[in-house]
Amino acid sequence: MRTVIGLEIHAQLLTDTKLFCDCSADYFGKEPNTNTCPVCLGMPGTLPVLNERAVEYGVRAALALNCEIPERSKFDRKNYFYPDLPKGYQISQFDEPLAVHGHLEVNGNVIRIRRVHLEEDAGKLIHQAGNYSSVDLNRVGVPLIEIVTEPDIQTPEEARAFMEKLRQALRYIEVCSGDMEKGSLRCDANISLSEDDELGTKTEVKNMNSFRAVEKALQFEQKRQKRALNEGEKVEQVTLGWNADKEEAKLMRSKEEAHDYRYFPEPDLVPLKIDEAWKEEIREGLPELPDEKRERWADEYGLPEYDIDVLTEDKKTATYFEETVAEYSSPKTVSNWMMSEVFRVMKLPEAELENVTPTEFAYLVKLADDGEINNNTAKEVLEEAFTSEDSPKDIVEERGLKRISDEGLIEEKIEEVITENEDAVEDYRNGNEKVLGFLIGQLMSKTKGKADPNKAREILQEKL
Amino acid sequence: MHELIDLLEEDPGKIEDLIDSLYDSIEKTDGEVQAYLETADKEPLLAEAREKAERPLKGVPGTIKDNIQTLGFKTTCASRFLEDYDSVYDATVIKLLNEAGSPVLGKVNMDEFAMGSSTENSYFQTTRNPNDLTRVPGGSSGGSAAAVAADEAIYALGSDTGGSVRHPAAFCGVVGLKPTYGLVSRYGLTAFASSLDQIGPITKDVYDAALLLNVIAEQDEMDSTSAANPAVDYSDGIDRGVEGLKVGFPEEYFGDELDERIQDKAERWKETFEDIGAEIVDISLPHTEYAIATYYLISSSEASANLARFDGVRYTSRADTESIDELFSKSRDEGFGAEVKRRILLGTYALSAGYYDEYYGKAQKARRLIKGDFDDAFAEIDLIAAPTSPTPAFKIGEKIEDPLEMYLSDVFIVPINLAGIPAMSIPAGEVQGLPVGMQLMGESLSEELILRAGYAFENAFTG
Numbered sequence: 041m042r043t044v045i046g047l048e049i050h051a052q053l054l055t056d057t058k059l060f061c062d063c064s065a066d067y068f069g070k071e072p073n074t075n076t077c078p079v080c081l082g083m084p085g086t087l088p089v090l091n092e093r094a095v096e097y098g099v100r101a102a103l104a105l106n107c108e109i110p111e112r113s114k115f116d117r118k119n120y121f122y123p124d125l126p127k128g129y130q131i132s133q134f135d136e137p138l139a140v141h142g143h144l145e146v147n148g149n150v151i152r153i154r155r156v157h158l159e160e161d162a163g164k165l166i167h168q169a170g171n172y173s174s175v176d177l178n179r180v181g182v183p184l185i186e187i188v189t190e191p192d193i194q195t196p197e198e199a200r201a202f203m204e205k206l207r208q209a210l211r212y213i214e215v216c217s218g219d220m221e222k223g224s225l226r227c228d229a230n231i232s233l234s235e236d237d238e239l240g241t242k243t244e245v246k247n248m249n250s251f252r253a254v255e256k257a258l259q260f261e262q263k264r265q266k267r268a269l270n271e272g273e274k275v276e277q278v279t280l281g282w283n284a285d286k287e288e289a290k291l292m293r294s295k296e297e298a299h300d301y302r303y304f305p306e307p308d309l310v311p312l313k314i315d316e317a318w319k320e321e322i323r324e325g326l327p328e329l330p331d332e333k334r335e336r337w338a339d340e341y342g343l344p345e346y347d348i349d350v351l352t353e354d355k356k357t358a359t360y361f362e363e364t365v366a367e368y369s370s371p372k373t374v375s376n377w378m379m380s381e382v383f384r385v386m387k388l389p390e391a392e393l394e395n396v397t398p399t400e401f402a403y404l405v406k407l408a409d410d411g412e413i414n415n416n417t418a419k420e421v422l423e424e425a426f427t428s429e430d431s432p433k434d435i436v437e438e439r440g441l442k443r444i445s446d447e448g449l450i451e452e453k454i455e456e457v458i459t460e461n462e463d464a465v466e467d468y469r470n471g472n473e474k475v476l477g478f479l480i481g482q483l484m485s486k487t488k489g490k491a492d493p494n495k496a497r498e499i500l501q502e503k504l
Numbered sequence: 505m506h507e508l509i510d511l512l513e514e515d516p517g518k519i520e521d522l523i524d525s526l527y528d529s530i531e532k533t534d535g536e537v538q539a540y541l542e543t544a545d546k547e548p549l550l551a552e553a554r555e556k557a558e559r560p561l562k563g564v565p566g567t568i569k570d571n572i573q574t575l576g577f578k579t580t581c582a583s584r585f586l587e588d589y590d591s592v593y594d595a596t597v598i599k600l601l602n603e604a605g606s607p608v609l610g611k612v613n614m615d616e617f618a619m620g621s622s623t624e625n626s627y628f629q630t631t632r633n634p635n636d637l638t639r640v641p642g643g644s645s646g647g648s649a650a651a652v653a654a655d656e657a658i659y660a661l662g663s664d665t666g667g668s669v670r671h672p673a674a675f676c677g678v679v680g681l682k683p684t685y686g687l688v689s690r691y692g693l694t695a696f697a698s699s700l701d702q703i704g705p706i707t708k709d710v711y712d713a714a715l716l717l718n719v720i721a722e723q724d725e726m727d728s729t730s731a732a733n734p735a736v737d738y739s740d741g742i743d744r745g746v747e748g749l750k751v752g753f754p755e756e757y758f759g760d761e762l763d764e765r766i767q768d769k770a771e772r773w774k775e776t777f778e779d780i781g782a783e784i785v786d787i788s789l790p791h792t793e794y795a796i797a798t799y800y801l802i803s804s805s806e807a808s809a810n811l812a813r814f815d816g817v818r819y820t821s822r823a824d825t826e827s828i829d830e831l832f833s834k835s836r837d838e839g840f841g842a843e844v845k846r847r848i849l850l851g852t853y854a855l856s857a858g859y860y861d862e863y864y865g866k867a868q869k870a871r872r873l874i875k876g877d878f879d880d881a882f883a884e885i886d887l888i889a890a891p892t893s894p895t896p897a898f899k900i901g902e903k904i905e906d907p908l909e910m911y912l913s914d915v916f917i918v919p920i921n922l923a924g925i926p927a928m929s930i931p932a933g934e935v936q937g938l939p940v941g942m943q944l945m946g947e948s949l950s951e952e953l954i955l956r957a958g959y960a961f962e963n964a965f966t967g
Contacts, residue, residue, distance in 0.1 A: 078593050082813045084581070084694040085573045085595060087727050117809050119855070121832050128812020175817065302855035304864060307698035307806055309728050 045193035045231045051216040052224040053097040058181035059160045060088030072176035080181035082126035094183035097215040102139030102156045104213045109139045115306040124163035132159035134303040146202045152190035196258030212355045233265045241275040247282045257282040341371035367402030390427040404432040457482045505658045505712040512562040530656045538629045539651040543610035552607040559605025567657035570611040573692040582626035583616045585820045585839030595692020596724045604719040612647030616841045618696045624904045625843045639897040642675030644668040648706045649676040660706045665696045667917025669704040670929035674892035674941020677931045680706045681713045684948045685924035686731035689724030695810040697803035700921040710958040714738035736952045742959045750885040752787035757890035765935040776965045789877040794870045799918035801867035808851030875923040882947040892929040892941035
């Protein structure tokens with residue numbers, strides 16, 4: 041049986057202000073109904089004024105998703121009554137969206153993007169104990185892009201992979217934080233099953249607030265439809281809501297309850313014109329996208345695919361890596377240090393990537409790589425540097441952590457060890473070679489671990 | 505108003521007499537005329553007027569239609585829904601008037617949400633025509649026109665979606681100007697039909713209309729549809745006359761529906777134009793017959809969305825109900841009057857899936873044809889003159905039970921809004937003691953020409 045999935049994604053744009061007024065677009069965690077003004081509250085007589093930055097971010101996203109951007113698009117009113125929608129309509133885009141005909145490649149499969157359009161977010165209902173709800177309109181008017189895919193996704197796992205890939209792209213181009221738990225990235229899915237090339241009856245699944253939920257909910261619905269079809273039942277065209285705690289999808293509304301949104305052109309806004317010059321300017325301002333970066337790294341750095349995947353996951357990490365490699369061009373070593381130690385340290389509460397510049401980090405990696413400080417010391421320095429204001433160089437120098445490679449100095453200390461451990465020396469000379477380890481240990485404790493172990497072994501064997 | 509401004513220029517102390525006389529006249533006549541819904545307290549208004557004595561309008565106060573947001577006043581739109589709604593900000597026009605030295609005297613009656621042609625659709629009161637108290641003042645800015653005609657206001661602002669400034673101006677015998685769509689900011693005008701709405705002045709004479717347009721015509725960053733201000737001084741050069749101007753009289757505006765007495769008057773209008781050196785040209789606006797249907801489809805469709813915000817959730821009156829759907833429907837059932845409901849239903853229907861192309865879509869096409877008529881006409885002539893209304897003021901109650909009949913009285917005024925062009929109604933004679941209005945129309949942003957021609961006509965016309 042063939043599964044067909046299409047996604048409808050809403051992404052909040054990281055603009056300073058809302059889509060049609062001067063209120064902050066950063067509404068999260070604010071006291072209810074404090075992040076509002078007459079315009080976003082839809083008070084009588086107010087009018088929307090389009091935020092140009094939101095258009096720019098929308099175009100960035102559309103370009104990153106390989107879309108075509110028509111020269112003209114327009115806004116429309118989507119009419120429905122709901123307490124979190126103060127005007128009684130949402131300003132959206134209907135038949136002339138911002139962008140069309142894009143695609144995103146996921147694990148070698150091309151998922152086509154039907155359209156990308158701009159619209160305003162609604163508020164939130166907070167269901168209270170007792171028989172009522174409160175309305176919080178802080179979020180009303182926050183700019184969104186809606187991204188609609190073609191039904192090209194074949195499995196729930198691929199839907200999840202698509203969402204992860206999309207989030208990565210949106211974060212790379214810095215238009216969306218991509219936080220599904222906070223609702224800054226939301227996903228609704230349409231899914232249908234069929235035995236042949238005809239599309240089956242689809243159902244819509246909503247309320248999936250994590251990547252895991254996208255996968256789980258679609259697996260649930262896939263199984264449910266499969267069972268129904270196998271038992272000769274008809275799949276009804278319904279909308280379901282995912283409950284992540286119970287891991288089940290529940291009926292929200294049937295087809296009969298579907299809205300007629302009565303879209304018509306928004307008369308308060310003039311059509312949106314995006315000329316070629318602006319489009320090109322935005323295109324040129326786009327950073328290197330994840331796929332391009334991966335390809336280049338494989339060529340330039342010869343890193344294993346796994347390393348590339350991990351290090352390009354977010355742009356900040358990728359940039360940090362590249363800047364470090366520019367200072368110390370040993371990509372695999374830098375990669376190892378980042379994937380093991382930096383990632384470990386970053387989980388500590390006080391850790392900040394900004395505490396250590398790539399140049400300083402490169403210095404430390406090189407020091408360890410050259411054997412000038414031992415690996416364990418380097419790890420300690422790294423942890424301290426990322427969790428404090430001190431640079432690795434300061435820490436290494438202040439504490440005199442560099443290895444002692446000065447043969448004279450090592451010899452001096454070895455003489456002391458030989459004098460102080462006559463019994464052991466005797467044992468060694470009688471053929472017990474294991475004792476050498478003990479003697480080196482003694483040397484290390486005298487030098488606080490800084491003696492170059494290879495040199496120490498060499499000199500010690502000579503002396504004995 | 506312009507005489508008063510001159511007077512106050514010489515003697516600013518006269519502002520007290522002026523304001524006294526306004527309050528006297530409101531007290532004396534508004535009991536019968538019923539124009540005002542709310543007036544400012546006299547002492548604070550006088551203090552405000554004195555403060556503004558140095559500004560261009562010298563503290564002369566204005567009277568505002570009750571769908572324009574005005575701090576310190578309610579903005580009820582003459583609806584039960586907004587009976588207790590206090591304005592939370594000033595409309596751009598109110599800001600501009602304040603800056604120019606004109607405080608607000610009061611808010612006046614209208615058809616509920618500006619839907620109507622008689623001011624009978626107010627939830628609060630029925631305004632009467634000061635020329636004959638048994639007749640309507642026209643609408644929907646009936647309160648604005650009646651207040652000016654009854655000397656209860658120096659000037660008033662109205663709003664004109666399908667003739668709502670010009671129609672009552674004609675019925676009451678005053679001047680009413682609907683500017684080009686976008687010339688005056690709509691920010692703060694409670695929306696009826698966003699692609700048609702425009703605020704305009706209602707005044708005693710053409711010169712006053714020019715003075716007010718100087719103040720309120722300004723591009724506004726709060727209104728994306730507002731036009732670049734052509735920076736014209738509308739009063740300067742208003743007396744330059746109309747020598748050589750071609751004035752078109754459209755045959756479609758002189759058909760059977762036109763009152764014969766007004767038909768006769770129109771002959772006098774032509775003579776007057778010829779007397780002042782204009783040339784009369786017979787023209788045709790062939791798609792005029794589609795204007796009423798087109799207008800009611802487009803305006804009602806937009807209204808159905810614009811009025812959706814009145815849902816009982818936030819600032820409006822709320823019905824006591826158990827469920828949210830009931831809250832919406834019952835609040836709206838109780839809050840809106842019959843005419844408003846009729847238009848919301850019409851608009852909702854016209855936008856519905858399966859009917860959109862047939863109604864809203866077709867209306868948009870017809871709108872382009874109607875606009876095309878005017879474009880064609882203005883390629884040949886400078887201005888168009890026609891009656892504002894097919895009849896003089898009708899009796900209170902005469903048409904209120906027959907919506908279609910009421911809609912048809914808008915036949916000469918709605919095409920102008922559909923085309924987005926400016927038009928001005930000026931007093932042009934009387935029939936049996938009732939004023940008749942003549943409408944001058946021009947191409948987009950031709951207010952300067954319309955005002956100049958209106959001024960010349962006003963001075964030359966002898967009834």
